[in-house]
Amino acid sequence: MLVQSQAAVIARNETWSGTVATEPHEAGWAREAIFFVRALHDAAGAPGTAQVELSPDGMRWVPEGTVFDLPRRADEVTFARVAHFGTWLRLSATLPDGASAVVLVTLHLKG
Amino acid sequence: MASGNSQADGRALAAALRQADPKLSRFDPLPRIITFDDFDKGFCGWTQLVGNYEHSLDSMLPGYAQHSMAMLSTLPQWDFGSHGSFDGTYALKLASKPRKAAQNVTVKRLTFRKRGPLRLEFYFTFKPEATELRLSEADVRSIGFLYDLQTGDADADGARIMPHMRFLNALDGEHVQKWQFKRRTTEVKPIGNENKTISHYHLAPEDWEDLAAGEQKLCYNEIPTKINWHYVCFDFDLETMQATGFRCNDRVFDMSGFEPIRMPAMRNLWCMLNLAFFVETDVDKRAALYLDSVCISGDF
Numbered sequence: 001m002l003v004q005s006q007a008a009v010i011a012r013n014e015t016w017s018g019t020v021a022t023e024p025h026e027a028g029w030a031r032e033a034i035f036f037v038r039a040l041h042d043a044a045g046a047p048g049t050a051q052v053e054l055s056p057d058g059m060r061w062v063p064e065g066t067v068f069d070l071p072r073r074a075d076e077v078t079f080a081r082v083a084h085f086g087t088w089l090r091l092s093a094t095l096p097d098g099a100s101a102v103v104l105v106t107l108h109l110k111g
Numbered sequence: 112m113a114s115g116n117s118q119a120d121g122r123a124l125a126a127a128l129r130q131a132d133p134k135l136s137r138f139d140p141l142p143r144i145i146t147f148d149d150f151d152k153g154f155c156g157w158t159q160l161v162g163n164y165e166h167s168l169d170s171m172l173p174g175y176a177q178h179s180m181a182m183l184s185t186l187p188q189w190d191f192g193s194h195g196s197f198d199g200t201y202a203l204k205l206a207s208k209p210r211k212a213a214q215n216v217t218v219k220r221l222t223f224r225k226r227g228p229l230r231l232e233f234y235f236t237f238k239p240e241a242t243e244l245r246l247s248e249a250d251v252r253s254i255g256f257l258y259d260l261q262t263g264d265a266d267a268d269g270a271r272i273m274p275h276m277r278f279l280n281a282l283d284g285e286h287v288q289k290w291q292f293k294r295r296t297t298e299v300k301p302i303g304n305e306n307k308t309i310s311h312y313h314l315a316p317e318d319w320e321d322l323a324a325g326e327q328k329l330c331y332n333e334i335p336t337k338i339n340w341h342y343v344c345f346d347f348d349l350e351t352m353q354a355t356g357f358r359c360n361d362r363v364f365d366m367s368g369f370e371p372i373r374m375p376a377m378r379n380l381w382c383m384l385n386l387a388f389f390v391e392t393d394v395d396k397r398a399a400l401y402l403d404s405v406c407i408s409g410d411f
Contacts (some may be wrong), residue, residue, distance in 0.1 A: 004153050007179035012161075013168035023208060024397075026182045028193075029201060040168070057189035059242055087187055 003110055004029060010091075011105035013040060016047070016070075021092035024058040024106055028087035030111035036079045038104040038109050039071035045099030047072065052080055061099035071103055114314060134198065142407035150183060150375045150404040151199035155405075157181050160216035163310040165303020171273070172300070174214065174312040178385070179251045181217040186401060188336035189241060197234050197340050202222070202403035207392045209240070212252065214314055216389040218259075219291065222382040225411040226263070226349040229384075231256070233405040237390065238282070240397040241335040249281035249330050251394035254400045257313070258347060259385035261376055271380060272352045273313055274371035276322075276345065278329070278359075281393045290325035293318055294370040313372060314389055323368050323410045327359060349384075 010022045027033065037050060047070040053061040068080040070093060082089065091105060122142050129135040134149060148155035161177020184204035186194035196202035207213040223229075239250035255277025262269050275293040280286070296313040330339040346356035354369045386407065394399035 004183075006154060006180075008182075009159065009161075010179060010411070013176065023179055026184050026204060028185055028187070029183050057187070059189065059240065068269070089186070093320070 005110045006030075006108070008107045008109070009104065009105050011103055013102060015100055015102050015103065016093060017095050019092070019094045021053070021061070021110070022090045024055065025089045025107055025108050026058065026087060027107075028073035030109035031083060032110050033085065033089060034079055034108045035080045035082070036077055036106045037071055037091070038106075039074055039078045040102040040104055042074050043072045043099065043101040044069070045096065047095050047099045047101040048093065050080075050091050050093040052082050053057055053090050053092050054085055055090070056086070056088075058088045061090065061092070070095075070103070116258050130198070133385075135406075137234075137342075138232045138406045139408045140232065140406055141228060142411050143409045145407040145409055146219070147404070148203075148402075149199070150196060150201045150203045150403050154181070154203070156219045157203055157217045158219070160218040163302050163308050165305060165308045170302050171274075171295075172312050174309070174314060175212055177208060178215055178407070179206070179208075184401065186338060190334075191321040194336075194338055196403040197334040198403070201403040204399055204401050205390050206240075206389060206397050207390055207396045209392070209395055211395050212312040212316065212391065212394065214389055214391045216314065216387050218385055221384040223260075223349055223384040223409070224265075225409065228355070229283070229347050229349055230408045231258075231343075231345045231386065231405075232408075233343055233402055235340040235343065235388075235402050236340050237398065238335060238338055239392065239394070240399070241394055243335070245335070247335040247396075249284055250283060250392065250394045250396050251280050251398040252391040253277045253279045254388070254390050255388065256343075256345070256388045258371075259383060259387065260349065260352070261380040261383040263354075264381040268273075269376035271354070271376055272371050273373045273374075274277075274347055274354055274369075275313065276352075277319065277389070279319070282325055283393065288326060288328055290322040290327060290357075291319040291366065292369050293320065293339040294372055296372050296374070298361050299374070301379045308318060309377075314388075322357075323365050325364060327362055328389070329360070340403070385400065
């Protein structure tokens with residue numbers, strides 16, 4: 001049997017500023033994941049980093065340990081690989097004062 | 112060409128084989144199974160309903176911009192763990208954002224081979240996110256389903272037809288519990304500037320009408336983390352473009368007053384057979400619709 005695979009757009013054309021997080025994504029069936037963040041426009045200021053978070057219940061979140069840069073220029077893409085994440089995944093970020101980014105975030109799952 | 116008797120024998124044999132299959136025997140499909148979506152097999156073609164746009168995503172209507180992808184879920188709960196699906200590990204989960212009146216929609220996109228009887232059967236349940244230690248039975252506003260259909264390009268009665276049904280569970284905190292339908296949509300708006308794309312938000316809160324004697328109390332269970340599965344069967348005739356039957360669990364409803372949304376045929380949608388499910392929250396809390404399984408069958 002072929003493994004399952006899904007590409008999910010989890011944030012589309014969202015303007016991120018301050019503290020933000022994607023919606024809880026349940027993916028206990030998957031063994032591995034990649035988050036891609038694409039900037040739809042040039043960021044205002046320096047948007048900083050995003051971090052991967054795990055959860056025991058989809059409501060309470062803890063850092064997974066993976067941190068990566070948010071893209072700064074239109075159509076720039078950054079990403080992070082994750083594995084062994086349990087049931088829930090999300091991406092969160094705290095952008096510095098004055099910074100904002102319009103993003104398309106995709107989650108690619110396989111298992 | 113099979114004779115009438117041998118055709119009847121073949122149908123009886125097919126029905127007997129389905130009844131002997133534990134996965135299918137809880138359905139009553141018409142002779143031809145078009146799809147049988149058991150979510151232990153994966154997503155089965157259920158995807159996000161993205162709104163129409165041209166040149167920029169900014170042109171998407173806000174009702175569509177909020178949509179996100181359905182997930183494969185074990186119905187995991189903080190207080191006891193995975194609930195599991197109807198007959199396996201995974202169900203399809205569609206969740207709203209945690210904002211009052213937020214909606215989400217998942218869609219399966221097909222076309223039809225024959226204009227004739229079409230039967231939709233599915234098992235479903237719904238719950239709010241269990242962020243509070245209270246019953247929360249009026250936190251999910253509605254769950255429902257719709258077809259998005261269009262006649263064939265050679266048909267004389269060209270039209271786009273969108274039958275909608277929803278179970279209005281609650282509205283502004285009142286535990287309503289009744290089935291409704293919709294015969295009107297919002298104004299059709301052009302998208303972009305090339306005169307090729309339009310959009311309308313057919314799940315706007317306006318224009319829902321009560322189905323006759325459509326009140327129904329469903330099993331909700333006694334805390335927000337326990338679920339029970341419910342059965343729905345919806346019959347629609349693609350020839351007449353009229354609903355011909357609807358039942359939920361032990362109740363059979365009168366569909367004589369039901370009307371779908373009707374609008375002029377659109378240039379790129381011939382023979383379209385889209386099926387969508389939706390969920391809507393009544394409070395600032397995520398609402399989730401779960402499906403396991405979905406069976407669409409036809410008489411051809």
